[in-house]
Amino acid sequence: MTAAAPALLFDLDGTLTDNSVGIARSIAYALDRLGVAVPDDGALRRCLGPPLRESFAWLLDTDDRDAIELAIACYRERFADVGWRENVVYAGIPETLAGLAAGPGRVFLCTSKPELYARRIVQLFGLSEHLHGIYGADMAGALDDKVKLFAHIAAREGFAPEQGIMIGDRAQDLRAARMNGARAVGVLWGFGSREELAGADAIVATPEELPAALARLWPRPIDPPGE
DSSP, X not given: OEEOOXXXXXXXBTTTEEXXXXXXXXXXXXXXXXXXXXXXXXXXXXXXXXXXXXXXXXXXXXXXXXXXXXXXXXHHHHHTTTGGGSOXXXXXXXXXXXXXXXXXXXXXXXXXXXXXXXXXXXXXXXOGGGOSEEEEEOTXXXXXXXXXXXXXXXXHHTOOGGGEEEEESSHHHHHHHHHTTOEEEEETTSSSOTTTTTTSSEEESSGGGHHHHHHHHOOOEEOOTTO
């Protein structure tokens, strides 16, 4: 048995950056363009984290693909211009990422946001230099299910899924880890509650607590190939 270096997979919205203003305003813009009443802040907050197609299906109360895709097109009219910039990095994240990237593990971005926008955001804030890989959905929604995205990253980067640790603020992040036999750390500075994150292997309240929490979850024995 050897202890393989971990692969650390970070969510973006609600974990590295707070893009709640840009997302909420762009959703409201799309609904207004479609002549649909804009819900209250609580309903909009529920849309922070899940794939956008899932959120619009809920907001429009429909499973009509054409209606959902039209809403997404309207959303992107605003988000592609200004929404992605209405964003702020959480205090302590740059330093924490830099420290983890200097360690034995590799650090990846794993987000259901389209990879195009995810790359712009991490580059804008100088976070990309601490990431060994940036992964997200495509514009058509492929891999916006984090279970599939996690498995895709593991296959592309050559690590066993159980070597991964998913770090995120929503239930979707925990599910991605669980369904891939990996571990999960829930973060409380984002959009999810402690109750939503109750199934995580560890929960942290600040970025500064993250390295110690990860150290407690690792090293994790991995069977060498052929044994």
